[in-house]
Amino acid sequence: MKDKPTHQPSEPTADAMPLCGRQGARTRLADRGANLANLRMTPTQSLAQFADIVAMTAGRAHVNMSLSTAFGCPFEGEVPDAVVLDLLERFEQIGVRRVTLCDTTGMVNPAQVKRLCHEVKTAWPELTLTLHFHDTRSMGLANARAALEAGVDCFDASLGGLGDCPFAPGASGNVCTEDLVHMFEAMGYDTGVDLDSMLTLSRRLPEIVGHEVPGQVAKAGPWTRRYPAPESVGEQAAAYRLAGSCGGTVESNATGQGSA
Amino acid sequence: MKDKPTHQPSEPTADAMPLCGRQGARTRLADRGANLANLRMTPTQSLAQFADIVAMTAGRAHVNMSLSTAFGCPFEGEVPDAVVLDLLERFEQIGVRRVTLCDTTGMVNPAQVKRLCHEVKTAWPELTLTLHFHDTRSMGLANARAALEAGVDCFDASLGGLGDCPFAPGASGNVCTEDLVHMFEAMGYDTGVDLDSMLTLSRRLPEIVGHEVPGQVAKAGPWTRRYPAPESVGEQAAAYRLAGSCGGTVESNATGQGSA
Numbered sequence: 001m002k003d004k005p006t007h008q009p010s011e012p013t014a015d016a017m018p019l020c021g022r023q024g025a026r027t028r029l030a031d032r033g034a035n036l037a038n039l040r041m042t043p044t045q046s047l048a049q050f051a052d053i054v055a056m057t058a059g060r061a062h063v064n065m066s067l068s069t070a071f072g073c074p075f076e077g078e079v080p081d082a083v084v085l086d087l088l089e090r091f092e093q094i095g096v097r098r099v100t101l102c103d104t105t106g107m108v109n110p111a112q113v114k115r116l117c118h119e120v121k122t123a124w125p126e127l128t129l130t131l132h133f134h135d136t137r138s139m140g141l142a143n144a145r146a147a148l149e150a151g152v153d154c155f156d157a158s159l160g161g162l163g164d165c166p167f168a169p170g171a172s173g174n175v176c177t178e179d180l181v182h183m184f185e186a187m188g189y190d191t192g193v194d195l196d197s198m199l200t201l202s203r204r205l206p207e208i209v210g211h212e213v214p215g216q217v218a219k220a221g222p223w224t225r226r227y228p229a230p231e232s233v234g235e236q237a238a239a240y241r242l243a244g245s246c247g248g249t250v251e252s253n254a255t256g257q258g259s260a
Numbered sequence: 261m262k263d264k265p266t267h268q269p270s271e272p273t274a275d276a277m278p279l280c281g282r283q284g285a286r287t288r289l290a291d292r293g294a295n296l297a298n299l300r301m302t303p304t305q306s307l308a309q310f311a312d313i314v315a316m317t318a319g320r321a322h323v324n325m326s327l328s329t330a331f332g333c334p335f336e337g338e339v340p341d342a343v344v345l346d347l348l349e350r351f352e353q354i355g356v357r358r359v360t361l362c363d364t365t366g367m368v369n370p371a372q373v374k375r376l377c378h379e380v381k382t383a384w385p386e387l388t389l390t391l392h393f394h395d396t397r398s399m400g401l402a403n404a405r406a407a408l409e410a411g412v413d414c415f416d417a418s419l420g421g422l423g424d425c426p427f428a429p430g431a432s433g434n435v436c437t438e439d440l441v442h443m444f445e446a447m448g449y450d451t452g453v454d455l456d457s458m459l460t461l462s463r464r465l466p467e468i469v470g471h472e473v474p475g476q477v478a479k480a481g482p483w484t485r486r487y488p489a490p491e492s493v494g495e496q497a498a499a500y501r502l503a504g505s506c507g508g509t510v511e512s513n514a515t516g517q518g519s520a
Binding site: 072074075076077106107108109110111112135136137138139140141142144145146172176179182183186187188215216217220222223224225226227228229 | 332334335336337366367368369370371372395396397398399400401402404405406432436439442443446447448475476477480482483484485486487488489
């Protein structure tokens with residue numbers, strides 16, 4: 001187990017290349033410590049292998065490059081923005097037009113997300129940029145919103161917030177898909193995702209995987225969920241409405257009705 | 261139980277008034293449905309009682325007015341900004357200079373938070389404004405950051421994320437204090453809070469309350485936590501360093517060293 005890479009790197013053979021579909025070959029290239037742990041290669045070794053893969057696709061498939069631990073490494077600490085920007089420049093040189101920046105162990109904060117995403121979007125406005133967050137330290141949705149503010153509109157996520165990583169100590173699952181969709185929809189964005197169907201699926205997860213999952217909207221319901229008012233409130237509210245107030249605005253008369 | 265108010269409203273007697281301390285009398289005034297459920301009074305009745313309380317303090321204590329379900333009510337739905345702004349105007353007229361806007365059942369999203377906080381801060385720049393979030397739908401920290409962006413720097417929170425509300429179906433505890441502090445510190449703010457001590461306390465909570473608590477930083481450790489690299493990585497990294505690369509920057513040579 002110790003000597004087995006967690007993520008088997010894509011072999012640079014033509015057989016490994018899907019020739020159709022929206023997104024094709026995908027491997028990982030991370031900061032040094034995590035890259036060695038995950039793939040048993042240095043980032044440069046990964047990059048050289050990836051250049052072969054990109055060349056082999058010859059434009060027949062979209063290639064997305066995922067940068068693990070792009071914001072911080074649990075072994076080596078903070079990853080300076082300059083490291084990421086330098087790697088993205090190399091990606092461009094080998095023909096990569098799609099990149100995912102991964103906060104593999106949930107170390108990043110919204111200020112860092114917004115800063116780096118802004119730098120990347122400014123330098124490569126045509127790049128298809130995806131962000132990949134984990135909710136390890138409760139900042140998952142705050143980070144997603146920070147990325148959105150910087151113009152990012154592609155996100156990795158997992159139903160119910162399932163998942164972890166054996167080489168990322170303390171890592172929790174990806175940010176929860178339905179919680180992410182719910183936030184964006186509540187903010188007025190059209191995600192194109194059927195949230196209700198997603199919630200139905202998510203509610204089946206605990207039975208399937210045999211344990212609770214982190215997603216919260218599946219438990220609480222979306223913010224649009226309404227509850228019947230307690231009976232006593234109904235009586236008071238009725239009297240109160242008769243007294244001349246209307247829903248949605250603050251009443252302007254203290255009438256003293258009800259049992260308070 | 262049904263006829264008993266959850267939050268016993270403060271009696272407007274001089275005995276109920278603390279005469280020292282930074283913050284004194286505190287009651288709640290909410291949207292109509294939740295106010296009736298919680299206090300068995302209409303908001304206007306609460307306001308009239310509160311005016312008596314404020315008058316009684318005669319400047320001897322700071323009075324903070326908490327607006328429950330200020331962003332949405334689980335019985336009646338969305339609370340328009342105009343309702344909140346109208347109430348704040350009335351608060352000002354009776355001499356209230358400190359207000360807490362509460363998202364009692366975790367319905368609000370970051371866009372709504374930022375918009376309303378900006379409106380309030382613009383209209384009453386001298387008001388001491390506190391925000392009170394619940395993490396019911398995973399948006400707690402995203403909402404806190406949105407409030408911060410609008411200039412809010414006071415937050416209600418609870419250690420470990422403890423708490424709920426019997427009259428707010430689906431409500432979880434307040435946003436977790438140490439997770440909130442951790443995010444702001446990671447973003448570069450000096451909160452003045454000793455995070456390490458707070459984490460030590462929080463880690464004792466499950467034993468004290470007899471169940472897990474939602475806070476995540478107490479489980480994962482702060483983002484500054486480092487782990488020893490797996491042994492195999494250490495060997496490869498050593499070889500890799502000998503080959504001329506340096507920490508914190510991307511290596512510029514593919515040397516093929518290591519066991520990849």
